[in-house]
Amino acid sequence: MQIHRFARFALVGAAGFLVDIATLYGALAIGLGLYLGRAVSYLSAATFTWAVNRRFTFSTSASPSLAEWFRFVLANASGGLVNYITYAALVTWAAGLLAHPALAVACGSVAGLAVNYAASERFVFRKDQDSDVGHG
Template sequence: MKKLFWFVIAGGSGFAVDAGVTLLLIAYTPAGPFIARIFAIATAMLFTWLVNRHVTFGKSDRRVSHEGFLYAFVGIIAALINYGIYALLLLRNPDLQPFIALFLSSLSAMAFSYFGYSRFVFRRREGGR
């Protein structure tokens, strides 16, 4: 339960990073909501890896480069799920605010992320390396 609690905290903080970067890029750059979201997801993914590695799950018994690769792999799949739902919501509902689409799409990817990170990335292997 403690890991799930911290995962939600990391995810909530990552969501704030994602939303903040998305909305700032939309407001202050020529990037539209689709391009802005790509940069925001990458920034949030780096942030959540650091939080999950140091607080939520702890370091795995893998090399940091291998752990980072696995985290990115799971994160990219989750990001594709997240971005796909975000784009679908905005395309099907042109009047929908990007923040609402961002919130709903982020929730949808959360269960996949927790399973992938806890079972695949930060899982401790028996017998060490």
């Protein structure tokens, strides 16, 4: 693992966290609830982090594609599952976090970070994937 690349990935993740929180509170405001709202906010943050990571963190020259986005979301599903389970457990059993779900989102984000980085580096933004444009 390249420490600078991991630091960029974490920085993008921090920005994604802000997207996640803003979307979650917007979803809560329109009545989606803590669980469906979180699913919507996670997908919003995942799309944002895919778009930024592909250029800023992994410097891919491939054109963005739905297939690459899907690989990113799929490859990061394990980290996303760790993220969501952590969040759900905290808002379910840590009563104090019901009033501050952003803290539960933060804990989930940290829990999924290393898993998401490894999956992104190995399965989404590999250098040999640049030649895979149009396949996939």
